[in-house]
Amino acid sequence: MATNCKDYNFLEIEPHWQSFWKENHTFRATAGTSKPKYYVLDMFPYPSGTGLHIGHPEGYTATDILARYKRAKGFNVLHPMGWDAFGLPAEQHAVKTGTHPAANTAANITNIRRQIKALGFSYDWEREFATTDPKYFRWTQWIFLQLFARGLAYVDERPVWWCPELRTVLANEEVIDGKSEVGGFPVERRNLRQWVLRITAYAERLLADLKDVDWPDSTKRMQEAWIGRSEGAEISFKLENEALGALKVFTTRPDTLFGCTYMVLAPEHPLADALTTPGQQAALEVYRWQAAAKSDLERTDLAKDKSGVFSGSFAINPVNGQRVPIWIADYVLMGYGTGAIMAVPAHDERDFEFAQRYELPIPQVIAAPGGETKLPYSGDGTLINSPGYDGLAWPEAKKKITTDLAVRGVARATVNYKLRDWLFSRQRYWGEPFPIVWVSESDYAQAKAARSSTLPTVPVTFTENGITHCALPLPVGALPLELPKVQSYLPSGSGESPLANVSEWLEIWFNYETGAAVPASQPRPDGDAWVRARRETNTMPQWAGSCWYYLRFLDPANDGAFASPEALHYWGVPDLYVGGAEHAVLHLLYARFWHKVLFDLGVVPQSEPFTKLFHQGIILGEDGEKMSKSRGNVANPDTIIASHGTDTLRLYLMFLGPLEAMKPWNPNGIEGVHRFLQKVWRECIDREGEIKAKISATATDSPELTKLLHETIKKVGDDIEGLRFNTAISQMMIFTNALQKTTAVNRGTILAFLQLLAPFAPHCAEELWARLGETPSIQETLWPQFDANLLFASQVKLVFQVNGKHRGDTLVLAGLPEAEAVAIARAHERVMPFLSGKAIKRVIYVPGKILNLVLEN
RNA sequence: GCCCGGAUGGCGAAAUGGCAGACGCUGCAGACUUAAAAUCUGUUUUCCGAAAGGAAGUGCCGGUUCGAGUCCGGCUCCGGGCACCA
Numbered sequence: 046m047a048t049n050c051k052d053y054n055f056l057e058i059e060p061h062w063q064s065f066w067k068e069n070h071t072f073r074a075t076a077g078t079s080k081p082k083y084y085v086l087d088m089f090p091y092p093s094g095t096g097l098h099i100g101h102p103e104g105y106t107a108t109d110i111l112a113r114y115k116r117a118k119g120f121n122v123l124h125p126m127g128w129d130a131f132g133l134p135a136e137q138h139a140v141k142t143g144t145h146p147a148a149n150t151a152a153n154i155t156n157i158r159r160q161i162k163a164l165g166f167s168y169d170w171e172r173e174f175a176t177t178d179p180k181y182f183r184w185t186q187w188i189f190l191q192l193f194a195r196g197l198a199y200v201d202e203r204p205v206w207w208c209p210e211l212r213t214v215l216a217n218e219e220v221i222d223g224k225s226e227v228g229g230f231p232v233e234r235r236n237l238r239q240w241v242l243r244i245t246a247y248a249e250r251l252l253a254d255l256k257d258v259d260w261p262d263s264t265k266r267m268q269e270a271w272i273g274r275s276e277g278a279e280i281s282f283k284l285e286n287e288a289l290g291a292l293k294v295f296t297t298r299p300d301t302l303f304g305c306t307y308m309v310l311a312p313e314h315p316l317a318d319a320l321t322t323p324g325q326q327a328a329l330e331v332y333r334w335q336a337a338a339k340s341d342l343e344r345t346d347l348a349k350d351k352s353g354v355f356s357g358s359f360a361i362n363p364v365n366g367q368r369v370p371i372w373i374a375d376y377v378l379m380g381y382g383t384g385a386i387m388a389v390p391a392h393d394e395r396d397f398e399f400a401q402r403y404e405l406p407i408p409q410v411i412a413a414p415g416g417e418t419k420l421p422y423s424g425d426g427t428l429i430n431s432p433g434y435d436g437l438a439w440p441e442a443k444k445k446i447t448t449d450l451a452v453r454g455v456a457r458a459t460v461n462y463k464l465r466d467w468l469f470s471r472q473r474y475w476g477e478p479f480p481i482v483w484v485s486e487s488d489y490a491q492a493k494a495a496r497s498s499t500l501p502t503v504p505v506t507f508t509e510n511g512i513t514h515c516a517l518p519l520p521v522g523a524l525p526l527e528l529p530k531v532q533s534y535l536p537s538g539s540g541e542s543p544l545a546n547v548s549e550w551l552e553i554w555f556n557y558e559t560g561a562a563v564p565a566s567q568p569r570p571d572g573d574a575w576v577r578a579r580r581e582t583n584t585m586p587q588w589a590g591s592c593w594y595y596l597r598f599l600d601p602a603n604d605g606a607f608a609s610p611e612a613l614h615y616w617g618v619p620d621l622y623v624g625g626a627e628h629a630v631l632h633l634l635y636a637r638f639w640h641k642v643l644f645d646l647g648v649v650p651q652s653e654p655f656t657k658l659f660h661q662g663i664i665l666g667e668d669g670e671k672m673s674k675s676r677g678n679v680a681n682p683d684t685i686i687a688s689h690g691t692d693t694l695r696l697y698l699m700f701l702g703p704l705e706a707m708k709p710w711n712p713n714g715i716e717g718v719h720r721f722l723q724k725v726w727r728e729c730i731d732r733e734g735e736i737k738a739k740i741s742a743t744a745t746d747s748p749e750l751t752k753l754l755h756e757t758i759k760k761v762g763d764d765i766e767g768l769r770f771n772t773a774i775s776q777m778m779i780f781t782n783a784l785q786k787t788t789a790v791n792r793g794t795i796l797a798f799l800q801l802l803a804p805f806a807p808h809c810a811e812e813l814w815a816r817l818g819e820t821p822s823i824q825e826t827l828w829p830q831f832d833a834n835l836l837f838a839s840q841v842k843l844v845f846q847v848n849g850k851h852r853g854d855t856l857v858l859a860g861l862p863e864a865e866a867v868a869i870a871r872a873h874e875r876v877m878p879f880l881s882g883k884a885i886k887r888v889i890y891v892p893g894k895i896l897n898l899v900l901e902n
Numbered sequence: 903g904c905c906c907g908g909a910u911g912g913c914g915a916a917a918u919g920g921c922a923g924a925c926g927c928u929g930c931a932g933a934c935u936u937a938a939a940a941u942c943u944g945u946u947u948u949c950c951g952a953a954a955g956g957a958a959g960u961g962c963c964g965g966u967u968c969g970a971g972u973c974c975g976g977c978u979c980c981g982g983g984c985a986c987c988a
Contacts, residue, residue: 262906263905263906263907263983264906266905266906267905267906267983267984270904270905270983270984271984273987275987275988277988294988295987295988296988297987297988298988309988351986374986375986376986376988377986377987377988378986378987378988380987381987381988382987382988383988385988386988387988388988389988393988394903394986395986395988396988398986461987461988462987463987626982626983627982627983629983630983630984663982700914700915700925700926701914701915702914702915703915705907706907706908706915707907707908707981707982708914708915709914711913711914711927713913713914713927713928714913714914714926714927715927716926716927717914717925717926717927718926720926720941721926723940723941724941727941771914771915771916771925772915772916772924772925774925774926775915775916775924775925775926776924776925777925778925778926779924779925782925785942842921844920844921846920846921846968846969848968848969849920849967849968849969850969851921854921875955886968887968888968889920889968889969891920894920894921895920895921895969897920897968897969898968899968899969
């Protein structure tokens with residue numbers, strides 16, 4: 046049922062077909078058909094208050110074209126959309142206005158959903174959800190409980206930004222130049238009790254399985270670098286003060302052990318105090334205080350100016366018994382390896398710099414193959430000045446020294462990762478509450494008997510004022526644990542989240558069998574399973590909800606499981622995942638980690654979540670700068686939809702350049718693609734709104750037009766598969782230009798072309814399809830086939846070159862033998878003059894392409 | 903500092919090692935129009951030339967090749983990411 050506008054009235058056409066698709070559930074995905082499945086997923090957006098900017102629809106248009114194309118190719122397509130709706134901006138808004146973040150979030154979702162729907166994407170909206178829906182985060186909490194039960198979640202003291210003035214914890218992005226973003230107050234690092242996920246337990250698999258996924262190489266390399274595997278040895282240095290035991294260091298270069306002239310501890314190292322002699326204590330205090338006052342950024346900015354203090358103590362080098370002074374310096378980090386290093390200044394740049402400044406010896410122990418003596422030298426070489434190992438190549442020496450020391454029990458080969466465990470809690474209101482209560486040791490012991498399968502082998506505990514608290518999970522049946530209403534979204538002031546102020550919710554009698562809770566202010570209910578408990582006040586970070594949403598889309602209404610085994614089996618994981626490169630590490634690594642845990646639990650059938658990944662490029666402002674409100678260069682899709690229509694916007698976004706490229710927004714080009722759609726319209730519909738008279742079922746197309754049509758079918762299909770939408774559109778423009786020059790055209794040719802256009806400009810194609818009297822919807826038709834026989838021309842243009850220079854061309858029969866081609870060239874009026882008087886030394890002939898005659902001299 | 907991209911007309915760009923600049927924008931000229939808009943046609947890398955045609959040309963320097971925007975080596979600039987990881 047088409048509209049009846051005479052001109053290409055997109056404002057009438059686009060809403061018309063959008064409601065048609067909605068009423069007919071055109072894009073509803075139903076599992077279990079015999080068709081092959083195709084799951085194409087966008088990184089779902091955070092519903093921010095400012096709505097969509099032009100960058101969002103770029104990736105969404107790309108996946109939509111693919112989704113529509115794959116449907117036409119006979120696939121059962123799953124193409125969903127939802128909302129990553131927990132997050133800081135909503136909380137900040139709540140603090141400012143006092144309104145519940147849920148209300149603000151819902152309003153933002155309504156707006157952004159309207160914007161996305163106006164773009165006419167073929168999402169199955171029946172699968173929509175937000176991560177903030179209790180029916181969704183119930184399963185986020187469920188997955189957390191699985192991690193907890195497997196010992197992959199624990200609590201630990203971790204430093205976070207604390208602003209004494211605001212009495213709150215700040216995120217990294219809320220700290221600017223060591224001051225709070227709000228108010229500009231000073232901030233400091235402060236240790237707080239945090240939940241941490243043991244992602245490091247999966248480091249090896251997260252690294253190894255990268256080889257199995259079809260991702261951009263650069264993204265794989267970033268993840269590799271982030272995981273940062275390095276092989277080396279942990280070596281124990283005996284301390285001169287034997288009462289203190291040994292000092293363990295990690296090194297990737299055990300072969301340079303003879304070149305170790307000092308050691309360095311991180312200022313936070315537990316042995317730092319004990320090792321510091323009374324005379325040096327004051328200096329250490331000052332140094333520590335200086336290091337702590339620096340932000341991480343300052344500490345790393347000062348990288349070039351290494352500093353430290355001597356502890357006054359010595360260790361013994363296990364290979365040669367030499368006394369080695371122990372220094373304390375902030376260029377060694379407590380978070381990596383053992384927080385202590387053996388310094389080999391001759392072969393490490395940082396140690397070299399430090400040794401120079403403090404005039405420590407710099408003996409060379411690796412000889413460069415070229416005899417080069419410039420230090421520091423960290424390249425290949427053989428050992429020198431290393432009695433017992435001299436002359437060995439460094440890799441062998443590394444093995445031999447490690448084994449020799451291992452035999453003596455003072456070293457072992459180890460693998461270290463840069464990857465740290467994942468800090469998984471936030472002191473915020475607007476996040477998933479942890480389904481955890483804290484109970485006393487004795488109550489935990491009592492509950493353990495009833496709940497053992499849901500508890501980790503080693504209880505998760507923390508100690509406060511000498512009292513040990515044990516983490517007891519809610520039974521799965523008690524999920525979801527929803528957020529309580531609070532009086533204020535301001536932080537508690539003590540470093541805990543606002544939840545710490547809701548005492549009726551916080552302090553409870555807890556039934557560890559059912560998960561039921563009664564405020565502790567009321568009498569303890571009858572029954573053995575009731576224990577005194579305090580709820581966990583932390584909430585989960587925004588990453589939690591985005592870690593597994595791609596699985597919930599498979600079966601979003603399921604109340605009995607995060608998704609049914611049937612849905613998990615049928616739809617599997619996304620066949621294509623499209624989103625920004627800014628998520629190359631964190632989101633994609635966290636999601637992979639969770640997926641692997643679910644795989645180990647046997648609840649998902651595959652070990653990797655995203656088989657194929659693609660990053661769309663960023664669209665910059667007209668000025669070539671990143672779009673931002675403050676620069677005032679933000680383009681809004683709404684205005685373009687109103688002025689040119691969404692089909693034009695979609696087409697233009699794809700025509701701008703390669704999908705992966707970073708490109709500036711240039712609204713001048715919009716007219717070009719809009720004209721293209723106008724032209725398509727005019728080729729189908731005349732000024733009176735009737736079907737153009739030149740279209741007829743009986744017209745015979747010229748061989749050229751037929752060939753062009755089949756070329757276009759092939760190229761558009763190939764380009765969509767390769768995500769090269771810009772060149773697909775160019776090809777359709779070429780076809781339309783040719784169409785315009787015809788006086789009669791076969792109706793079937795027009796219909797086939799409209800099918801090619803449909804994934805790109807679905808409203809326009811649908812309208813013209815209906816005007817031409819076709820039913821059902823163009824979305825339900827199969828992609829046209831090209832005839833490969835028609836792609837080969839009998840005549841081809843052969844280019845003549847003399848000494849590699851273009852000297853003319855001519856049409857020849859395809860498959861012309863070389864001898865004949867040379868004869869034609871010799872006789873060619875433009876080629877001949879260049880050949881006169883010279884012998885042909887060599888002939889390069891690429892049939893159908895080029896004939897290059899190489900002359901003597 | 904390290905890692906990853908990128909650099910082609912006035913602009914966005916295209917080009918399995920085989921005619922560089924497809925397609926689109928802009929500009930210019932023309933047709934239609936009383937006129938304008940819209941639409942259509944032609945033209946638009948630079949230099950020489952009246953033209954035919956010729957020469958140069960894909961950030962810079964060199965190399966491989968009959969032939970290089972494309973491959974290799976060395977730079978410059980721009981963008982992104984990471985940053986004392988022992």
